[in-house]
Amino acid sequence: MVTKAKETRTARSLYTTLTFAFVVLSVVALLFSGVLQLISNLQTQETVISGYQQLIAQQAAVSVSNFIQEKFRVLETAIWLTDPVTQSKEDQKVILESLLGLQPAFRQLVVFDSQNKALAQASRLPRQTPDPFLKMVSEDILPQIQEGKQYISPVYLDPNTNEPLIVMATPVFDVFDEYQGLILAEANLKFMWDLVENLKVGKSGHAYVVDRSGSLLAYADIALVLKGESMNRIKLVRDFMNNPSSIRPNEASTYRGITGNLVVGSYVPLQMPDWAVITELPWEEAYQSVMINSALAILITIAVALLAVLVASTLARRLAVPLENLMETATQISEGNRELQAEVSGPTEVASLALAFNNMTSQLRQTLANLEQKVAERTQQLQDTLKFQEEILSSSATGIVAYDDTGQCVLVNEATAKLVNATTKQLLAQNYHHIESWKKSGLYESALEAFNQRKEIEKEIFMTTSFGKDAWFNCRFTSFESGGRRHLLLTVNDMTDHKRIEQEILNLNQKLRVQATNLSVANKELEAFSYSVSHDLRAPLRAINGFTNILLEDYAINLDEVGKRVCNIIRENTQRMSQLIDDLLSFSRLSRTEMQTFPIDIADLVNSVFRELTAHLDQLRIHLKIDTLPDAMGDPMLIHQVWTNLISNAIKFSAKREQPYIEIGSQSTETEVVYYIKDNGAGFDMQYAEKLFGVFQRLHSEQEFEGTGVGLAIVQRIIHRHGGRIWGEGNVDQGATFYFSLPKKAIQS
């Protein structure tokens, strides 16, 4: 029983999925509420920061404004106390030098009269220094000065120090408010640097002053001020430059500040001069409380997430572990440990599942045992079959070779190895695409054709195999599918002996054809000779017979008895000779006569012939037995001749018996009908049986039985022309039986 799940779980496991889902749900809910809280905090903090920033900026603006106003107040006080325009030149100089000592920010001072003429000057600079100072007082500003207004010039830089300078002008009036002139002061704004640097903006914030052109006038980083660059890269500076008189209460901007870091900034424009004080608080500091809350929220989220992981893990384990145990049990069962039982534990549903699983595995085990039994039986049968096939293959005299779809030999039997004088190992190493002997002999093309066109190709070929054997082979290629791949099967037989015998037969046949031709010519010549002889002999014979008859009929009186007897002998011999010639002619004609094949009623034919032959005899004396005689196909005239000759021979040779007996019957086989005629006549000695059918062959003297000795020869020739056979059986004085057969299918001549 498996009691512990595997330690490794995949990302898609139930345990991981449940844990992940629970954690995600928890974290999402926390994040959602946290974000809402953060937004709320941000809104609150934004309002607070805006107010705070604006307040600081306004305070800073007051400080900077005071710095300038203080300089004006010093000038006004000096004017009020000393009335510099009306003083002597020396006193004017002392007054101005006193102002230089009083205000370190003043670098130069000049007193002008109402005509705008310089009365006295004091300076910290050497007199040789090129001085743009006086050029700052133009006619344009005089009306403003004369109206009692103070003047501040645009900021300009000292070419030697890059320090920012301004020119301040204050009018001088007498007690009757009459315009007397003015005091012009050049102020070095570097003395504002410390003031601005000391402005407190939060813990690490800073303030700086820019003029309307965006130039930096005062800032803790004096290097930046000395560079004299425009600060218009800063969003708030641009806002001021675009709208220098606008105040944006309760609005703090977040942007990249003068240090390049993210800041929350605010600006307050000064009315006099037209500068702006910008305060910037690092974003982190401005939103520190929000950040702390955020960090706290994140920590809480993480803590809750961890708790969620713990809870989710516990819950998931309660559900997942029994399932994983069940899965592990199933896995081990699948790996062969079939006797294993799943642990029944966990929630009710899972425990029920485990019980059901155990029942199922029990049934499966039984089923599996049955299946294995069947498989074993089938396997044994298959092995037997394979062994049987292998034995057939190995015992086959025919070579059998199989090639796969790459041409590689995959199967070969011993017969093939013997056929080509090789080992099966050598043949198995072959790929028919690379067998040179196949390519030379044309066998390769046949193999390709059979394989590609999926047809059977047989070829007999003489070739020298790769292993040096010269032989005739009968090769049959067949394409077949096996295991999803196409194969090529080659069956091969050594045809060398067969070819040799075939060649010998051909040679013999050739000889036979020559001999047959010669024989045919000889026969034709013989037949022509016989016909010619027979035909030519008939004329002198008829002449002899005719003249002999003339002698006997017309000159009988002149002949004595001997003469008459001689003439009769001549006439009988000529008649006999005529009969011989007739028979001979008939015999020779048989070879040339065209056969006409028709169905023949043999029984009717036999009865007809017997009646014809016994018409002048005592038919009752002859005991004739005729069995069933089936019909036959043949030339009716010639078959009639056969039965005539055989029945007449039976009557002739049994005539000397007291009770002649003739039996005519038949035996039928699948291909032919054998007819026979049996008599109880003189019979013959079987040693002369072969001579019975020769022309003019006789086994009895003419005195014993008349005849020319041509009848059976004619019968034999007719039967042979019909494709049949003829033979005779007999014993001397015990009768004879002649058999002849006719094929059931007529022979076309």
Place this chain on the structure above:
Amino acid sequence: MSGFPVHRYNPLAKNQKTQDRKRRRWGLLLILLAICLQPGSCAPKITKVYRVGILSGIDSFVEITKGYKEKMTALGYIEGQNIEYDYWKLNNDPLEEQRVIKKFVDEKVDLILTFPTRPSLAAKMATQETNIPVVFANAGIEGTDLVNSLREPGGNISGVRYPIPEITFKRLELLLEMAPKVKTLYITYDCTYPTYRATLKALHMAVLDKNLVLVEAPVTSVEELKADLDRREKMIEIGMDAIFIMPDLLTGSDAAWEVIQPFALKHNLPVAGTMDIHMNKAGLFLLVADYLDEGELAATISDKIFNGAPPGSIPVASPYLNLIINYQRAQELGLTIPEGLLKQAYQVIH
């Protein structure tokens, strides 16, 4: 003037503004989350301890170091916590200056603070092949190769200048204003000091429109200076109405003052000094850079460098100049100091 802007209620503008605010809040939220989640935001910050090598070429510049350290402290660099100083104070010893500079370079200090000109030039030379930044104070940039320009010093150096032309011009003006009868001015200077040519050039230009004769005494040692004054002592006429000490470490040294002061006292000569020591007896006035200010400016530049700014891109700063008048000495000499000058003076010794 276009007058006050007129504001009217615009519902579309209000909607746009509301949307802008919402967008800005979401932007802020994202920034907040990004900062909170960025790696290392919660990690403890490792405080780097900066090592600053300070080399003062002469004893008189104590205030520069003081101003520097105070400002650095104000900027958050607490000695012993995140900054260490290796302070060397020499007494006009060029070879020792180079040795100390080499020591700083070998120890790979984070920054070298040097003053005045000669040690600063030595530091610049020694750190050319390194990344060690050099901040100078009280160093003359005119006539030297210390920086490329006021606004872009270049290289790995920046600092606070000693304004040679302005101060030389002004010192001469002040001397003549306080002692208008001076016609022959004795100027002695270290003719090996890097700034002497620039100072001399400024002085020559300053006297162009004045009826004034410059009696130059270039020296390379206090002994030479003494020998020159001794030689003049033996002459019927010493050939000078006043002494104008040049801003270099030789003539500004205690040893040189011990030679000059008796001579000036003996012959009732007003002396335009360059160092604090010159104000104890014989010196008439002193126009000098505010050393504390110089130290503070140098600290500001150092802070900027520590925060990643390339030293060569930080403009050279100019110090505030202080005028110190020895009213007692003026009275001894029978000189009337103009009231305006006395009121301008940073300090009046009486």
